[in-house]
Amino acid sequence: MRILSIETTCDDTAVAITEDGRKVLTDQIFSQADLHAVYGGVVPELASRSHVEVISYLAERALREAEVSRSSLDAVAVSYAPGLIGAVLVGVGFAKAAAMALDIPLVPVHHVRGHIAANYLAFPELEPPFLCLAISGGNTLLVDVRDYTDMRVLGATRDDAAGECFDKTARVLGLGYPGGKPVDELSRGGDDKKYRLPVGNVEGHPYDMSFSGLKTAVINLVHGAEQRGEEIDKPSLCASFAATVSDSLVPRTIRAARELGYDRIAVAGGVAANSRIRADFEAAVKKEGKTLFMPPLRLCGDNAAMIGAQGYYELLAGHTAGSDLNAYASRELDA
Ligand code: KG4
Numbered sequence: 001m002r003i004l005s006i007e008t009t010c011d012d013t014a015v016a017i018t019e020d021g022r023k024v025l026t027d028q029i030f031s032q033a034d035l036h037a038v039y040g041g042v043v044p045e046l047a048s049r050s051h052v053e054v055i056s057y058l059a060e061r062a063l064r065e066a067e068v069s070r071s072s073l074d075a076v077a078v079s080y081a082p083g084l085i086g087a088v089l090v091g092v093g094f095a096k097a098a099a100m101a102l103d104i105p106l107v108p109v110h111h112v113r114g115h116i117a118a119n120y121l122a123f124p125e126l127e128p129p130f131l132c133l134a135i136s137g138g139n140t141l142l143v144d145v146r147d148y149t150d151m152r153v154l155g156a157t158r159d160d161a162a163g164e165c166f167d168k169t170a171r172v173l174g175l176g177y178p179g180g181k182p183v184d185e186l187s188r189g190g191d192d193k194k195y196r197l198p199v200g201n202v203e204g205h206p207y208d209m210s211f212s213g214l215k216t217a218v219i220n221l222v223h224g225a226e227q228r229g230e231e232i233d234k235p236s237l238c239a240s241f242a243a244t245v246s247d248s249l250v251p252r253t254i255r256a257a258r259e260l261g262y263d264r265i266a267v268a269g270g271v272a273a274n275s276r277i278r279a280d281f282e283a284a285v286k287k288e289g290k291t292l293f294m295p296p297l298r299l300c301g302d303n304a305a306m307i308g309a310q311g312y313y314e315l316l317a318g319h320t321a322g323s324d325l326n327a328y329a330s331r332e333l334d335a
Helices: 033-037 043-066 085-102 111-122 162-172 179-187 212-228 234-260 275-288 303-314
Strands: 002-007 011-018 023-031 075-081 104-112 130-135 138-145 150-158 266-268 291-293
Touching: 002 043, 002 085, 023 043, 033 043, 033 234, 043 075, 043 085, 075 085, 075 111, 075 303, 085 104, 085 111, 085 179, 104 150, 104 303, 111 130, 111 138, 111 266, 111 303, 130 234, 138 234, 150 291, 162 179, 162 212, 162 234, 179 234, 179 275, 212 234, 234 266, 234 275, 266 275, 275 291
Parallel strands: 002 075, 075 104, 130 266, 266 291
Antiparallel strands: 002 011, 011 023, 130 138, 138 150
């Protein structure tokens, strides 16, 4: 089963062709990062316009590079939520037109379900059920993956997403956008105990998370130092920050795995590329005697292959849409 998949929820235009949900024939990504860097963050209107300019070309290139004919495609899958609404609409519009023109099924895929499915591409042996922590620029969710299309959100951030917090920290330190990678790189030369930062907890909801207090603490620390004319030790602040985010994510995930009796733990999303979080997960999961699944870095960030992977299982479950499919800025993962 060959699926043409489309991803345009934020600042990456991506088109992939996958086979049977696990094999990637081509994975085309056009990153808009340079376009938005000058503004210090994603400008939604520019993102939508750039998707419009690039998407047809990327789809043509995907077909060419995979040496796949249009008539051999079995379905079109598209990330229809959540994301920047104008950006998502471009992908949904393109996918609807492609499905209609080719007279094949249209499969809507929740973007975070796609991130989780990136693990199926990296680990052919992985099958549900498992526990997954999905950490990206816009979402931070602890998910009970009962089956390929049956998921329950156990906990979520009550405010900022983990990636958003990385991006704000990078911004206040003048490290540019997107900020996760530069913070990660700088943190490697720092002392992770130099700055004491708060781990956010939500009383009575052990699986929920909060990152706004951490973000405010970093901003206040930097501004306070500037006002006093003190130098910030940026590598140590980045290291302390990454360690604090990790302390908020890793023990919580381990606790959920213990309480729900899961032996397999997966991590997904752009922030899963973070070296501190990866190292802490590796150590903690090993100590528990459980098995860890973490996609390689290129499958952590937004891509369309993961939408094709999840799209395959959504299609098998009969989850298709008509030409009235809409795009949504927010949508529950387990709706
Ligand atoms: O999954 P993704 O590409 O897009 C969304 O679906 O949101 O995630 C993007 C987020 C950004 O906030 C980016 O700063 C963060 O992932 N990120 C990282 C790293 N690489 C990307 N955060 C921490 N460490 C990294 N190495």
